Amino acid sequence: xxxxxxFKIVGFSAAACVTPAVxxxxxxxxxxxxxxxxxxxxxxxxxxxxxxEVSFDSTTDVLVVGTGVTxxxxxxxxxxxxxxxxxxxxxxxxxxxxxESAGIMYVAGSKIQKQxxxxxxVSKLWDQRKAQLEEANYSNIDFSRKLFEASGEWADxxxxxxxxxxxxxxxxxxxxxxxxxxxxxxxIGDMDSVLAPLRDTLTSLGAVFQTGYRCCALIGNEKGEICxxxxxxxxxxxxxxxxxxxxxxxxxxxxxxxxxxxAYAPDWVRVGCYTVASDGQGQLLCEGVGGQLSxxxxxxxxxxxxxxxxxxxxxxxxxxxxxxxxxxxxxxxxTASARACVVGADGFWWTIFTNALSEGxxxxxxxxxxxxxxxxxxxxxxxLEALASGCNIPLDQLEEVFDDYDSMVDxxxxxLGRTSQWTxxxxxxxxxxxxxxxxxxxxxxxxxxxxxxxSATGQAxxxxxxxxxxxxxxxxxxxxxxxxGLLVGRALVEKLDERKSQAETSE
Ligand SMILES: Cc1cc2nc3c(=O)[nH]c(=O)nc-3n(C[C@H](O)[C@H](O)[C@H](O)COP(=O)(O)OP(=O)(O)OC[C@H]3O[C@@H](n4cnc5c(N)ncnc54)[C@H](O)[C@@H]3O)c2cc1C
Numbered sequence: 372x373x374x375x376x377x378f379k380i381v382g383f384s385a386a387a388c389v390t391p392a393v394x395x396x397x398x399x400x401x402x403x404x405x406x407x408x409x410x411x412x413x414x415x416x417x418x419x420x421x422x423x424e425v426s427f428d429s430t431t432d433v434l435v436v437g438t439g440v441t442x443x444x445x446x447x448x449x450x451x452x453x454x455x456x457x458x459x460x461x462x463x464x465x466x467x468x469x470x471e472s473a474g475i476m477y478v479a480g481s482k483i484q485k486q487x488x489x490x491x492x493v494s495k496l497w498d499q500r501k502a503q504l505e506e507a508n509y510s511n512i513d514f515s516r517k518l519f520e521a522s523g524e525w526a527d528x529x530x531x532x533x534x535x536x537x538x539x540x541x542x543x544x545x546x547x548x549x550x551x552x553x554x555x556x557x558x559i560g561d562m563d564s565v566l567a568p569l570r571d572t573l574t575s576l577g578a579v580f581q582t583g584y585r586c587c588a589l590i591g592n593e594k595g596e597i598c599x600x601x602x603x604x605x606x607x608x609x610x611x612x613x614x615x616x617x618x619x620x621x622x623x624x625x626x627x628x629x630x631x632x633x634a635y636a637p638d639w640v641r642v643g644c645y646t647v648a649s650d651g652q653g654q655l656l657c658e659g660v661g662g663q664l665s666x667x668x669x670x671x672x673x674x675x676x677x678x679x680x681x682x683x684x685x686x687x688x689x690x691x692x693x694x695x696x697x698x699x700x701x702x703x704x705x706t707a708s709a710r711a712c713v714v715g716a717d718g719f720w721w722t723i724f725t726n727a728l729s730e731g732x733x734x735x736x737x738x739x740x741x742x743x744x745x746x747x748x749x750x751x752x753x754x755l756e757a758l759a760s761g762c763n764i765p766l767d768q769l770e771e772v773f774d775d776y777d778s779m780v781d782x783x784x785x786x787l788g789r790t791s792q793w794t795x796x797x798x799x800x801x802x803x804x805x806x807x808x809x810x811x812x813x814x815x816x817x818x819x820x821x822x823x824x825x826s827a828t829g830q831a832x833x834x835x836x837x838x839x840x841x842x843x844x845x846x847x848x849x850x851x852x853x854x855x856g857l858l859v860g861r862a863l864v865e866k867l868d869e870r871k872s873q874a875e876t877s878e
Contacts, residue, residue, distance in 0.1 A: 378425035378612075380601060381591035381660050419659075425590050427599065427614040431457040431579065433863055434600055434615035436586045436653060439467035440849050441839025442621035443569050444525065444856030445863075447532065450576035452864045457613055458578060459602055461585035466566050467623050467648040468810070468840070469849055473674075473682040473705060474562045476537075476850040478553040480523030483530065487540040489550045493520055496551045499790070504847060506788070507706065508670035509813050514820060514844045519551075521854040526553055528857065533572035535565045543732035547791040548685050549703070553850070559679045559686075559736040562849075584611060586652065589618065589660055589835070597660060597834035616870065617834055617863050619822070621856060622653030624812035624840035626671065632809070635667035642673060642713055644809040653841040657816040662824040662832050665843045666814030673709035675805040677744060679736045680722055681705040687728030688794040690776055693717040696759075696768035698775065701789040709807035721762060721802045727794060729801070744803070751799035758800045813846045820844075822859035836863065 432454040435442045443465075446456045464470075477500060478484065480493040497519050504515055529535035536556035543554065556564035574580070584602035590612060592598040599614040625631040627644045628651040658664050675681035683689050684702030691699045691708035699720055700707025712720045729737040741748045752758040755773060759766040773796070779785050780793040816837040817825045824832040838859040839845045839852035846852070 378427075378598070379591050380419045380422040380425065380588045381597070419588065422588065423610070425599075425601070425612050428611045429457065429579075430614040431455045432615065432867055433457075433617045433619060434459065434613050435619045435621055436600060437467060437621035437623060437839075437841070438465040438580070438582075439621065439623055439648070439839060440469035440566065440853045441623075441841075441845065441856035442619070443566060443573060444529075444853040445619055445621060445838060445860040446573050446578055447528070447569070448857060448860040448864050449867075450573060450578055451532070452867075454864065454867050456573070456578050457581060457615070458573070459581045459584050459586060459600075459613070461583070461605070461652075462648065463583050463605075465570055465580065465582065466562070468646050469852070470562050470566055471646050471648075471678075472562060472849060473678040474555045474558075474560055474565075474849070475682050475685065475705065476522070476526070476553040476555075476565075477519065477551050477848050478522040478526045478850045479519060479551040481526040481530075481537075481553060482523075483526070483537050484523070484540050484550070484553065487544060489540060489544065491550050493523070499549065500551060503704070507672060507813070509847065510666050510669060511844045515847055515851065517820070518845075518847065518851040518854045518858075521858065522850040525850060525854040525857055529565060529569055529853070533568045535568045537565070543686055546686050546731060547793065549791060552685060557735055558733050559682045560739075581611070584609075586622070586656065589656055590614070591660070595833065597832065616867065617836060619859060619863070620653040620657055620816065620824075620835070620837040620841050621839050622841045623649035624815065624846055625649055625651030625654055625667070626809040626812045627651075631667070632671065635814070636671045636812075639671040639673070639713070639809060642671075642807055642809050643676070645674070645676065645678065646810075649812070649840065653837065654815050657824050657832070657835065657837055657841075660832055660835065661826045662835065662837070663817040663827040664815060665817045667812075669813040671809050672706050672811035672813070673713060673807045674705050674810040675709055676808045677740060677747070677803070677805050678705070678810070679740050680803050680805055681709065683722065683724060683728055683733060683737065684792065686733045686792075687724065687731045688780070688792045688796055689728060690723040690772070690796060692721050692723065692764070692769075692772055694719065694721070694764065696764040696772050698772050698787070701785060701787045703789050703791045707787070712807045719804055719806045721764075721804060723758070723796060723800055723802050725796050725798070725800060727797070740803075747804045748801060749804070750801035752801070753798055755800075758802065762802050811846065811848075812840065813843075815841045815843045815846065818842050818844055820858075821862035822855070823862075
């Protein structure tokens with residue numbers, strides 16, 4: 372029998388991975404009989420038949436799939452240590468959900484926060500963050516703590532090594548905002564100030580970026596190790612095979628995959644999604660080579676379809692109410708009201724705000740949003756009667772919810788869990804109309820603490836790493852995913868150093 376090339380396509384994600392029919396095809400395995408060696412057997416059991424033969428276009432030390440905050444952060448220590456990194460991105464632009472996000476970074480203990488006089492111990496801030504994660508049904512709490520504790524160093528690294536610019540927390544901490552919130556330079560929605568300098572630093576260190584190519588398969592060698600990946604161009608007219616000592620899957624969550632949401636979190640299948648970046652391809656590719664998926668049925672995180680508005684409640688007094696005038700969720704959370712809106716089948720909700728917000732630290736975000744969404748912004752209204760009539764909310768209900776709101780802020784006590792912005796809303800009032808969307812998933816590929824992909828029996832899938840929202844241990848947000856990426860990048864520097872010294876010894 373003619374022996375074929377050593378390199379095999381071992382994990383495959385078909386082009387139309389969004390349909391349930393392909394979902395099962397993605398996870399199917401094809402045993403190739405002619406592979407008989409013991410090492411080859413493990414890999415061969417995941418081989419996908421009838422694929423074009425592997426033909427490498429380029430070789431690199433580490434191949435990072437996905438260029439959100441995780442992938443970009445992962446590449447930094449590797450390039451700084453002198454290793455080659457290729458980053459592949461299925462979209463034409465870099466950044467993924469990370470770039471589109473509201474930019475609220477849950478960071479503790481960074482230099483810029485300390486300089487702003489925030490001296491609260493990280494362990495104390497963790498208690499607050501932990502409560503939030505538990506409320507969101509997040510399961511990997513111990514590792515989350517590790518990432519939270521590493522978030523300050525992540526922010527410092529980006530500021531010191533890449534000139535990423537964060538806003539001075541003093542500009543918004545007077546508003547009573549959480550002490551572990553860090554914002555990009557221009558406030559809500561300005562992730563460009565953080566990610567563009569990071570991208571430019573990677574470029575200057577020699578990173579190779581390949582945009583518009585989607586990873587559709589993993590490539591295995593004769594020892595059963597993952598040693599590269601296959602990519603197809605957006606029009607499927609071109610294909611590239613890239614060889615690497617290690618592959619890092621940093622492809623984000625699966626909030627945009629209707630098929631995966633239906634399979635794992637069917638309660639949320641009829642809620643729309645904000646982006647197209649997170650369609651779970653990384654999870655399917657890892658699963659296709661024996662990686663275990665876990666926690667996929669953890670709660671799906673929802674937010675506003677105009678994400679900056681969901682973040683306003685951190686920085687000024689706001690009130691979130693249903694069309695019938697019922698208060699929905701704590702306003703100093705980007706997710707609570709969206710979830711309550713879906714659970715209550717309200718369809719949409721209002722965020723009521725005043726000049727205290729539009730003239731506060733996030734005035735840029737308010738002005739930009741209001742001018743972009745003129746038909747969603749109602750007001751100004753001089754009193755509650757005008758607000759009720761303008762938004763078609765029953766006046767008696769509106770008066771009741773405002774009375775409750777006033778006593779909540781006066782007593783600084785909220786049954787829905789709010790912990791900041793204890794200021795009354797004073798007319799003129801404005802109302803912003805918004806709808807809930809899926810924005811983030813927890814759960815994904817099972818890994819150890821260095822990001823090494825693990826099988827159901829806890830065995831490492833050699834050569835394959837996963838980090839950020841694609842991983843079961845990631846997904847808590849920008850800063851944690853950035854810290855996770857950095858951590859995996861550093862772990863791979865050690866691995867590559869070991870390989871190098873072994874190679875030198877054996878020479
Ligand atoms: C609307 C919205 C608002 C948010 N606001 C906040 C916030 O304020 N604070 C916060 O902490 N978190 C927020 N989040 C969550 C945050 O964006 C994510 O936790 C974080 O961006 C995940 O980073 P990541 O690098 O793991 O994934 P991503 O940033 O999604 O990056 C993954 C990248 O991989 C690419 N990719 C996927 N599949 C492939 C493939 N097969 N081949 C090649 N490339 C591929 C994608 O195109 C994408 O660029 C928000 C999310 C959304 C959607």
